[in-house]
Amino acid sequence: MKWGFFSMKLFFHNKVLNTQKVLFAFFILISAIYFSNVIFENKDFFTKINQDKAMIISQEKTDDIIGEIQDEMTITQKFEVNGQANLEIKIPFGTFKRANTGELYFDLKENGQVIEHKIFDVSQLPDSQDISIEIPNSDNDSKKRLLEFEIKSKGLSGGNSVTLWRSNNQLGEFFINDQIQDGSIYFKLFASNTTAALTNGTFYLLLISFLLLFVVVTLLIFKFRGNVQKIFVILSLSIGLFFVVIFPPFEHLDELDHFYRAYEVSEGKFINQTVNGELGNYIPTSLISTVNKVRYVHYTGYQYNVVKDTFSMELNPQERVFHRNYASIYSPVLYIPQALGVLLGRIFNSPPIMMLYLGRLFNFLAYVITVFFSLKILPFKKNLLLVIALLPMTLIQATSLSADALMIGSSFLFISVVLNLGYNKKILEINTKDFWILTTVGMYMSISKPVYLPLLLLIFAIPYQKFGDKIKYTKKILIILVSSLLPMLIWNLLNLKNLAVPDVRGDTGISPSNQVHYVLTHPFRYIKTMFDTLISLGDSQFMGMLGKAVTNYGYSLSSSLVFGFIFLLLFTAILKSSDYERDSLTINVKGKLIFVVIIVGVIILTYTALYTGYTTVGNNLILGIQGRYFIPVSPLLFLIISSNNIVIKDKKIDIYVILSLCLLLFIVLLNYILKINGAIPF
Known part of the structure; x- marks a missing residue:
């Protein structure tokens, strides 16, 4: 009887495994057919001579x-x-x-x-x-x-x-x-064009390579199921490394300013100097020449020959021009990875365009490392953070020269550290190592951009008992706050002249001092302005945070793709799926109230920063707000709607979620490849 029972149990177990393998193979097959169909629909664009003028x-x-x-x-x-x-x-x-x-x-x-x-x-x-x-x-x-x-x-x-x-x-x-x-x-x-972009042989080779990459990534996901941080590395590298290369130079939002800033930091020029009453730094003329040559290669498809030519442009660091870029207001700590990439290029006497790509690569790798540890530390909702970290807009920022890459990564790491200390049942008391990790991450995050200072309030979600007693709790909380605020205050005092210069890219009539005076003398009118902006532009800001449109020139995603990401965000936020999440301590009302206060605080500070620095005095709406500014606090937004009662007992649900995310990301990658090359409209 025992052998019979064991045989039946083994039979049904193998049957379940075989069913999973069949479903998995079916998923790969259907996905491969979809990708092949989309690529073949655009075959003529790449393999036939395009008579359109470029x-x-x-x-x-x-x-x-x-x-x-x-x-x-x-x-x-x-x-x-x-x-x-x-x-x-x-x-x-x-x-x-x-x-x-x-x-x-x-x-x-x-x-x-x-x-x-x-x-x-x-x-x-x-x-x-x-x-x-x-x-x-x-x-x-x-x-x-x-x-x-x-x-x-x-x-x-x-x-x-x-x-x-x-x-x-x-x-x-x-x-x-x-x-x-x-x-x-x-x-x-x-x-x-007098020749086709690709020969038929090259086209089929690239098609097979794309499909093989998708299959390999999917198999690796299945192999490492249950290890979310490793899955993040697999997905981020397989998509992100393409993003580093395929997007035309300086296509990303404000990337040319970040390029100049990264070069300044690589030379140890952290603060602008004053020359003839103007703020700025001396940078090689070749940097600006490179930007001017390739900045507009996107209009009718990627002009590869134009970019190729810039690889022959030498740096000539002795020929310099005085220049002020708007990214110089940001702390140099946000440009450490990009500056290392630029420095490597300088050591090998590389052309400026190579420094751009090295800066992108180093910035992206720093983001991957930061998010890897964020996922490893986070005690619950790992799949939620995984989806947020791989949103199109998040990946776009991470694979550019943007300072947002490390800002987003450090915010995720700070959130993960705090939630782990506050909600992990295995941590009964915060030791010295945990305390200084928390302090260091908080310090880095705070000096980066002051608008995210409300994130420091998250430390109040940690029960005071974990610090020992109320006296130790008060002492350590003060150390964290002072350690985080003091470097930020010092940096902004050193950079005060630069901060006072208006950003006239939007309108030459911008005056930060007059706008501050207007806000202080018309507080209720300004509050109404914030509400009107949120009501009028809030939906577009949310869609922008997801990546509905990215870069300076759009590359918009279809509504079905965007709603696919929204579904995954809501699904992973609301439901509990893993065994650990079902048994873990849930987020209480106090914690969610703190999340709300943080989000409201970041919105107010972001709106105010753009109202005083980018909007004309007394305007009825706040201009320049982009959804990407709210990615650092987006995990808290979705944790607010998390439920303690809705539980899915099917252990396979996690792999279904991740495979769906993988499919969406490869569709996004294909979408960008086609749009960047002009095969389909922006």
Whole structure:
């Protein structure tokens, strides 16, 4: 009988295992079919010649003009391009919205020789609209083409003339009457593709590689099921390393400023210096030249040749320019990983573009390490933190040069440490090691960005008995608070001049001092402004936190993808699934009230910082708020809605959640690959 019973038990156990394996194989098969179908739908885009014109030179147009073009003027703009064929210049003229008469002579030269001559009737020029000039193909096989266009006029004078706009980008030398000018003439350069992006063989190789990566990652997840921190490393590296590379340079939000800041920190320049009444630091001119060359390669798909060219641009650290970047207000501790990447590039005399990618890589690896320990320490809701740490917006920040990567990681680590000390039943008393870990993490998090100071209130969720007695509790709480606040105060006092400079990227009428005065004299009106902003923009800020749209230029995700992440967040927040969670101490009302106070505090400080530093005085809405600013406190937001009563006893639910997350992430990766390359709209 015993052997019979044992045989039946073994039979049903093996049957369950076989059923799991079949379901697992079915999951992989259906997912592979889906990915193959999506990729094949876009096969022609990559394997056939695309006749659409791709922008290879674009600039930031300013409101400055060169003045009225008159007969005695000669305007010359030099520039350099790859040896591409089928090039076309597009340049807008301003007519001052009047009927002008006369002629413009447009000479296009290569190596000083005229290769195209055009005469434009000024009376026929449309105001502010592009005029196209095709560039004849070159007969030689040179990799570089040295081009210039020269503009003269006949019959034009003051009050009867046209003009051109300036750009701050330095594409090449720009002259007016042989006098060199700052910046460049505003124009765009397009090239028609003459070859396919990929051969059929390369396309199928990449398809198979993508599917193999998905299968391998899925198998590793199944192997390490139950170990959430290892699963995080597998998923983050498999997706994040692609993010480091595939996103065009300086595509991420404020990444160019973070690039300059990381370089400053790598040289030990932590605080801006004052030169002729201006704040800033001397940085290599090549950094700005690199940014100007590749900053706009995204418009019609990733222009790989443009980025490839920048790898030949040398650093030349002795040639410098005085520059202020807006990221210089942030503490240098947020740029340690990026600065190490830049420093490594400097040691090996790498071009600036390589420093960008090294900075991204080091920043991402620092984030992975920080979140790994956060998940390892967290006593419960590991799957919730896993989903938050792998949200599209979170990964985008982690794989850029953004200071948010370490800010997010350190916040997660602080939350995990506090919740472990406060709710882990095995920790009866906080020892010296635990205390100093808590203090150090709190100190780092606080000096990073002051708007997240309310997170320090989380320490009050730890029962005082774990500190020993009330006297020890009071003493240690004060040490933590003072240790966290003092470095932040010292840094901001040292950086006070820099903090007082308004961020005029949004509007030149911004005045922090006047805005502070307005808030203090109209407190109830400001409270209404905060409520109006939350009601009007709160939903978009929440979707932005998830990653509905990322980077400067969108790359939006479909609603179904976003709601897939929302479902996983709510599912992992509300339900208890693992054995440990079912037996662990639940979050009490006091803890949830502290979470609410923290979130409200961060919202108020974030809104106030952007109202005083980025919004015009007395505006009815607060401008510049982005959902990513609330990622550091997002675990607390979802822990507030966690339930103590809804329990799932099926032990396999965790692996289902993680496999669903894996599938969503690979769909996101494929979505970005297609959009970055222009196969589908932004």
